[in-house]
Amino acid sequence: MSDAVKELAEREYRYGFTTDLDEDRVPPGLNEDVIRIISQKKGEPEWLLEWRLDAYRAWLKMREPTWARVEYPPIDFQAITYYSAPKSASEGPKSLDEVDPEILEMYEKLGISLVEQKRLQGIPLTEEEQGASRVAVDAVIDSVSVATTFKEELEKQGIIFCSFGEAVQDHPELVRKYLGTVVPTTDNFYAALNSAVFTDGSFCYIPKGVRCPMELSTYFRINAAGTGQFERTLLIADEGSYVSYLEGCTAPQRDENQLHAAVVELVAHEDAEIKYSTVQNWYPGDKDGKGGIYNFVTKRGLCEGDRSKISWTQVETGSAITWKYPSCILKGDDSQGEFYSVALTTNKQQADTGTKMVHIGRNTRSTIISKGISAGESQNTYRGQVKILPGAEGARNYSQCDSLLIGADCGAHTFPFIDVRNPTAQMEHEATTSKVGEDQIFYCQQRGLSEQDAVNLIVNGFCKSVFRQLPMEFTVEAQNLLNLKLEGAVG
Amino acid sequence: MLEINNLHVEVDGKPILKGLSLSVPAGEVHAIMGPNGSGKSTLANVVAGKDGYEVTEGSITYDGKDLLEMDPEERAREGVFLAFQYPVEIPGVNNTYFLRESLNAIRKHRDEEEVDAIDFLDLVQEKAEAVGLKDKLLERSVNAGFSGGEKKRNEVFQMAVLEPRLAVLDETDSGLDIDALRTVADGVNRLRKPDNAFLVITHYQRLLDHIVPDVVHVLQDGRIVKTGGKELALELEKEGYADLA
Numbered sequence: 059m060s061d062a063v064k065e066l067a068e069r070e071y072r073y074g075f076t077t078d079l080d081e082d083r084v085p086p087g088l089n090e091d092v093i094r095i096i097s098q099k100k101g102e103p104e105w106l107l108e109w110r111l112d113a114y115r116a117w118l119k120m121r122e123p124t125w126a127r128v129e130y131p132p133i134d135f136q137a138i139t140y141y142s143a144p145k146s147a148s149e150g151p152k153s154l155d156e157v158d159p160e161i162l163e164m165y166e167k168l169g170i171s172l173v174e175q176k177r178l179q180g181i182p183l184t185e186e187e188q189g190a191s192r193v194a195v196d197a198v199i200d201s202v203s204v205a206t207t208f209k210e211e212l213e214k215q216g217i218i219f220c221s222f223g224e225a226v227q228d229h230p231e232l233v234r235k236y237l238g239t240v241v242p243t244t245d246n247f248y249a250a251l252n253s254a255v256f257t258d259g260s261f262c263y264i265p266k267g268v269r270c271p272m273e274l275s276t277y278f279r280i281n282a283a284g285t286g287q288f289e290r291t292l293l294i295a296d297e298g299s300y301v302s303y304l305e306g307c308t309a310p311q312r313d314e315n316q317l318h319a320a321v322v323e324l325v326a327h328e329d330a331e332i333k334y335s336t337v338q339n340w341y342p343g344d345k346d347g348k349g350g351i352y353n354f355v356t357k358r359g360l361c362e363g364d365r366s367k368i369s370w371t372q373v374e375t376g377s378a379i380t381w382k383y384p385s386c387i388l389k390g391d392d393s394q395g396e397f398y399s400v401a402l403t404t405n406k407q408q409a410d411t412g413t414k415m416v417h418i419g420r421n422t423r424s425t426i427i428s429k430g431i432s433a434g435e436s437q438n439t440y441r442g443q444v445k446i447l448p449g450a451e452g453a454r455n456y457s458q459c460d461s462l463l464i465g466a467d468c469g470a471h472t473f474p475f476i477d478v479r480n481p482t483a484q485m486e487h488e489a490t491t492s493k494v495g496e497d498q499i500f501y502c503q504q505r506g507l508s509e510q511d512a513v514n515l516i517v518n519g520f521c522k523s524v525f526r527q528l529p530m531e532f533t534v535e536a537q538n539l540l541n542l543k544l545e546g547a548v549g
Numbered sequence: 550m551l552e553i554n555n556l557h558v559e560v561d562g563k564p565i566l567k568g569l570s571l572s573v574p575a576g577e578v579h580a581i582m583g584p585n586g587s588g589k590s591t592l593a594n595v596v597a598g599k600d601g602y603e604v605t606e607g608s609i610t611y612d613g614k615d616l617l618e619m620d621p622e623e624r625a626r627e628g629v630f631l632a633f634q635y636p637v638e639i640p641g642v643n644n645t646y647f648l649r650e651s652l653n654a655i656r657k658h659r660d661e662e663e664v665d666a667i668d669f670l671d672l673v674q675e676k677a678e679a680v681g682l683k684d685k686l687l688e689r690s691v692n693a694g695f696s697g698g699e700k701k702r703n704e705v706f707q708m709a710v711l712e713p714r715l716a717v718l719d720e721t722d723s724g725l726d727i728d729a730l731r732t733v734a735d736g737v738n739r740l741r742k743p744d745n746a747f748l749v750i751t752h753y754q755r756l757l758d759h760i761v762p763d764v765v766h767v768l769q770d771g772r773i774v775k776t777g778g779k780e781l782a783l784e785l786e787k788e789g790y791a792d793l794a
Contacts, residue, residue: 496600501637503621504597504630505647505707506654515650519641519690 087136090114093254096141100223100257103230106237113243113253120247126410127439127471128379130352133317140255140288208272217270218263222290225261232263236294240323240360240387248319248381249356252288256321259290264299264330273529274303289320295330297363304529306337318377319354328363328390333371335528336384337536340376342407350378350407357384358414361393361422369396370413371527373536375543378407383441385414388422388450395424398524400536402517402543403436403468412442412473417450417483426457429521432468433544443475446483454484461491462520464513464544514541550575550746551596551715556607558588558595558771565591567771568607573715573764578747580757580782583768584790589750590634592768593719596748597631598624611715625651626658628745630713632704634720639691644703645673647691648710655711676709679739681732697724705736712740717748722756734759754786 084092093114097107122133212219218229225233243253264270295301318340326332334357343350353376359368370384386395397413415424424444432438444455461470472489494516502512518525518537525533551573558566565588573579583589595602596609598621609616616624639647653663664672677687682702692700701721708716718737722730737747737760749760757765757779765782767775769790775781 495637497637498639500597500599500621501633501639502647504625504633505651505711506622506625506658507650508622508654511650511654515642515647516639519639522641 086139116244117250128408216265222259248354252321256288256290262293264295264301266296267298270301291322294325297327298329300331302333304335322357324359326366331367333369336372343378352379353377355382360387364390365392367394371398374401380409382411389418391419392421397426398527399428400521400524402431403438405434407436410439412440414443417446417453421452424455428459430461433464435467437469439471441473446478448479457487459489463493552610557605559603576743577763580762580765581750587768588771628714630716632718636700638693645687680706680736682706698729714745754782757782
């Protein structure tokens with residue numbers, strides 16, 4: 059243990075456990091007592107508390123990773139509040155006047171109602187607005203009844219879909235069996251931190267042979283607002299089942315928590331398929347990158363059974379810093395992993411994202427399609443690893459990493475790692491870097507399109523093979539989001 | 550319709566057009582011929598409004614309006630069409646979709662309603678057949694993986710759908726075999742109307758066998774050095790450009 063960490067650990071203990079349990083928030087800082095409070099608040103069983111504490115002790119010995127191509131000032135982990143009940147109104151902006159006007163403009167363009175805008179920004183609603191909001195939502199999509207119908211329909215098929223906290227209470231055996239099996243507590247610095255302090259998230263179990271009848275997005279988007287900064291998701295697809303899961307929101311979301319460190323674990327048993335789609339549009343900060351979210355996420359899927367399949371699709375447009383590598387462990391024979399990604403960075407955003415495909419089973423296959431778009435002064439990095447272990451007879455990988463640059467001040471970087479330990483493996487890797495060409499823009503203008511429309515068209519064309527993977531109703535939304543983000547990125 | 554007066558244009562400080570004057574009335578087809586490096590493509594690009602061409606002197610008016618004051622997309626919406634010498638590829642953007650966006654941008658400018666999807670499909674089928682563009686190219690990305698001839702046909706196809714008032718064809722014949730040349734020419738001839746005009750830029754006379762011009766101009770070293778009827782093209786074919794200097 060380094061001196062600094064030792065000092066930190068000692069300092070924590072010096073303060074000890076002084077917080078009244080009835081308080082809805084604990085003071086900033088992290089120590090074992092804070093973890094005990096979180097666990098107690100959530101009414102967790104002893105084994106889960108121990109699991110958290112193990113993670114915390116491991117975290118103390120770990121160092122923040124520095125290999126990513128991102129730069130940010132040091133994070134003071136003792137300045138973060140790790141548990142607080144629903145945020146008090148005094149912390150957020152009190153009215154829309156205090157919100158970044160560019161965000162408001164974006165809401166306007168996405169057609170988000172004023173009340174919804176306030177909700178997304180965490181501004182307290184008046185009683186009248188709360189009433190109006192319920193009425194409006196009910197009138198449009200009848201959210202309460204829709205949600206109930208969904209829940210009934212899911213339960214009928216034996217599908218469990220609930221918050222992580224509920225799962226710990228109602229299905230402890232499943233949580234205990236799977237938690238940490240794909241992303242161990244000691245996996246990396248942020249995963250360890252998440253394991254120690256996560257407060258909630260989502261849990262999903264699809265029983266044997268069940269094909270989930272709906273995109274879990276719809277339900278999720280109605281119910282799971284504000285799941286917090288250390289989110290934990292666990293999704294299990296039992297033998298022969300199928301589920302498509304969508305997280306995220308196209309509307310820019312504000313959060314006073316600058317650091318986000320989520321963990322997502324997926325397990326696919328024999329012949330099961332999981333399709334996991336993400337649209338991420340966290341607040342990227344102002345034009346200079348000030349105040350944006352740091353998104354340090356660990357997402358991994360385990361293709362446990364033979365012929366299982368896990369597919370990640372992501373559209374990353376937000377956050378000041380993105381550090382994210384949704385990965386697949388291809389353990390079952392003939393299992394498949396896929397990664398489709400669009401990462402757009404503008405202004406001073408930094409993204410270091412990609413995937414890992416670890417081939418363990420025989421005849422395992424993986425596909426990687428990554429599209430990075432950089433504009434402004436942003437930096438966009440693809441980092442990927444394809445590993446073929448000795449037992450992975452007949453494994454195949456196809457990787458395609460394309461970068462598109464808009465303007466002269468941005469950067470695109472590609473770091474592919476390929477590690478092959480079985481001579482029968484077949485690997486293909488293609489990479490291109492191109493600039494949105496003046497000739498392309500002029501061609502479009504000569505056909506009557508404005509410069510901005512031309513850029514949108516070219517970028518959307520560039521991303522097409524990834525957008526095609528998104529759930530259908532979300533493709534158009536994702537395209538509009540990209541267009542909005544690109545506004546003013548040229549010229 | 551198109552009036553070019555004493556046009557001087559520089560590229561990277563180097564004078565390319567040196568006092569070019571030209572008048573193309575509605576209903577006529579004018580051919581611009583000239584050797585390599587005489588400024589033919591520069592003329593096409595300046596009319597279309599491409600960046601990087603500095604007009605140091607002179608004027609271009611189109612329908613009485615100052616063309617040089619207009620953005621490229623505005624010129625396009627006003628009915629100026631350039632069939633590119635080297636059409637660019639736009640990967641991932643469906644050829645038909647692109648053309649519909651284009652047509653709608655032009656229609657919107659004219660305060661017309663956007664074209665109905667079904668009507669548009671009919672229009673596209675009809676025009677594609679007319680210029681001999683294969684159906685499968687309609688579904689592909691704009692010019693992506695097209696052969697040289699297919700790209701040129703695609704330009705003429707776009708022109709047929711958009712029905713411009715002034716069409717500038719920049720070496721549309723280069724790289725075409727004789728059959729392709731004939732279909733492309735047929736496409737142009739079908740569009741000839743009393744209220745539109747063509748500026749056909751070419752290095753060779755053979756295109757003009759099929760698109761018979763009303764007037765032929767010879768461009769040399771940035772100026773029109775000779776103007777005549779369609780027979781001038783034949784003369785040039787025989788004598789070459791050297792004798793004109």
